[in-house]
Amino acid sequence: MKQIAPYLRVLAGLFAAICTWLAIVELINGDFGQLVVQLLFAAGLWYLALGKPIRDHLARVKVEQSGLAARAQAGHEAFLAGDPAAFGPPPEAPKPPPVRKGVIVASGIAALLVVVGIVSDIGDGLDNESDSAPTSAMNEPASAAARQAETAGRATMSAQPVPVAPVVAPSVESTTQAAPAAAPVVAVMPSVVCMNLQAAQDMIQAAGVFFSRSQDASGKGRAQVLDRNWVVVAQTPPAGSTVTEGEAVLSVVKEGEVGDCS
Structure with a gap:
C-alpha cells in the first residue's frame, strides 16, 4: 500500500484541480449552488492529495527543532561541567525521504492534462479568424441572394441616365448646419x-x-x-x-x- 499511496495522492490532486476549475466556471456563470458543491469536492480532494505530505513535513520539522533544543541543552550542561565534547560539531539533521521519479513523472502528466483541459475549455468559447466569416451551408443562400441583389442594383443604376445637378453655392446658413447622421x-x-x-x-x-x-x-x-x-x-x-x-x-x-x- 505504501508503494501505491503516492500515486493515489497524485490522482486525487488531478481531480481536485478539475473540481477547482469547475468551481471557477460556476462562479462566472453565477450558479452558487453548484459552486458550493464543487468547492466541497475540491477541498476534500486537496486534503487527500496534500494532507499527509504536509503533516509529515510539519512532524519532521517539529522533531528537528526538538532535537536541536535537546542538543543545545546537553552542550550547555557539558560546557558548564568542563567537558570538551561540548565544543564538538553537532550531528547532522535527518534528511527528508527522497521522492521517487515515478511520482514526479505522474505529477507532471497530471498537471499537463489539467492545463490542456482548461485551455481547450476556454478555447471553445473564443472566436478565431475563421469564425468571423459564415462557414455553414445555411448562410450560403443568403450570401448568394445578397450578391445577386447587389449586382442587379448596380446594373439598374448604370442603365439609367444620371441627371447633372446645377452647381449652387452654399449659403452661410447651410454651412453652419451639422452634417446629417448616417442612417x-x-x-x-x-x-x-x-x-x-x-x-x-x-x-x-x-x-x-x-x-x-x-x-x-x-x-x-x-x-x-x-x-x-x-x-x-x-x-x-x-x-x-x-x-x-x-x-x-x-x-x-x-x-x-x-x-x-x-
Missing part, C-alpha cells in the same frame, strides 16, 4: 432558434448586423462565457423582421438543460 444599418432577422449561440451570432452578422445580445432564459442571470455551450431557445424580433444594431436578443440555455431542443 442605421437595417437587416432581416434570420431564424436562429435551436442553434448554437456562436453559430446564431455568426448568422446574424452575415445578415448585416454585427452586434446582438444574449440572455439566460432560466432567469438565473448566468453569463455566456463559452458561447458554443449554449443553445438559442427564443429570439427577439422573430425571423423575417427588420433589425438594427443591438436589437437582436437571443434567449439561451446551456446544452443538456431542459428546453435545449435536443
Whole structure:
C-alpha cells in the first residue's frame, strides 16, 4: 500500500484541480449552488492529495527543532561541567525521504492534462479568424441572394441616365448646419432558434448586423462565457423582421438543460 499511496495522492490532486476549475466556471456563470458543491469536492480532494505530505513535513520539522533544543541543552550542561565534547560539531539533521521519479513523472502528466483541459475549455468559447466569416451551408443562400441583389442594383443604376445637378453655392446658413447622421444599418432577422449561440451570432452578422445580445432564459442571470455551450431557445424580433444594431436578443440555455431542443 505504501508503494501505491503516492500515486493515489497524485490522482486525487488531478481531480481536485478539475473540481477547482469547475468551481471557477460556476462562479462566472453565477450558479452558487453548484459552486458550493464543487468547492466541497475540491477541498476534500486537496486534503487527500496534500494532507499527509504536509503533516509529515510539519512532524519532521517539529522533531528537528526538538532535537536541536535537546542538543543545545546537553552542550550547555557539558560546557558548564568542563567537558570538551561540548565544543564538538553537532550531528547532522535527518534528511527528508527522497521522492521517487515515478511520482514526479505522474505529477507532471497530471498537471499537463489539467492545463490542456482548461485551455481547450476556454478555447471553445473564443472566436478565431475563421469564425468571423459564415462557414455553414445555411448562410450560403443568403450570401448568394445578397450578391445577386447587389449586382442587379448596380446594373439598374448604370442603365439609367444620371441627371447633372446645377452647381449652387452654399449659403452661410447651410454651412453652419451639422452634417446629417448616417442612417442605421437595417437587416432581416434570420431564424436562429435551436442553434448554437456562436453559430446564431455568426448568422446574424452575415445578415448585416454585427452586434446582438444574449440572455439566460432560466432567469438565473448566468453569463455566456463559452458561447458554443449554449443553445438559442427564443429570439427577439422573430425571423423575417427588420433589425438594427443591438436589437437582436437571443434567449439561451446551456446544452443538456431542459428546453435545449435536443
